[in-house]
Amino acid sequence: MIRLVVAAAAILAAVPAFALGIDRDDFKTYLETRDALKDERVQKMPEAQRIPKIASVNFKMKGDQLQRILDKVEAEGGEKGVAQKSQEALQGALSATSFKDKLKEVKVDTGSPHVVTYIKWVADEANVEAEAALLALKAGAADKVTSTFFLWAVDAAGNDLWRAKIGADRTQRIKEDRIADWAKTRYVRLFEIDKDNRG
Structure with missing residues (x-):
């Protein structure tokens, strides 16, 4: 599960993409968060502050809102x-x-x-x-x-x-x-x- 780092997830059994519980915006947010977590400025922050900071600065949302999106994508197998x-x-x-x-x-x-x-x-x-x-x-x-x-x-x-x-x-x-x-x-x-x- 992504909490403070984006982890590679196991590929789940194949189902049509339109049957996933996510949409293009969810997946784009997930991938943008993946990239943001690699930023040197973010990596210098205490881990507990990273997702809330990315949520606020990049997406104008609260940390728990972003976390729910990340968890949704992880539940579908993550990026891979x-x-x-x-x-x-x-x-x-x-x-x-x-x-x-x-x-x-x-x-x-x-x-x-x-x-x-x-x-x-x-x-x-x-x-x-x-x-x-x-x-x-x-x-x-x-x-x-x-x-x-x-x-x-x-x-x-x-x-x-x-x-x-x-x-x-x-x-x-x-x-x-x-x-x-x-x-x-x-x-x-x-x-x-x-x-x-x-x-």
Whole structure:
């Protein structure tokens, strides 16, 4: 249990991320506290003062409020447990689509409080936008701790085709039954495109 230090927790049995008893804000607070506890100024404080001080300065809340959030996340397996559950929920949701055999990588990165999930797949070059929109929609519904999804399309040889980011909240604007009509017009504008090598 996190009281004064962030401890590595055992990974619990996998359940979908949306079934966790925490949300994105809880997990972000947990990770920000993890980082704050590493600060030299915090480490110089008496241990009993650390969580209350972080709560007051970083989050404008009382120490017991922050402790309850930390305890909630620890109950779900801590950083490693939540990341593992989220990744498995994502893989399960995406594998239930037509992308089952096209997925190359699904990775949840908790190195920063702004959690980024990377999704790499073998794409149909002519339909990258539609495929990205569907992947983003399914990923956003399956995972509730990611802040940004990074989608990376490659061809069968592994060459880059397209890379883009989309905020988790933006995935909620995608309607599956409109993807065919709006993927290359309305929905593509939800993404921040980093690379497009399709000529």
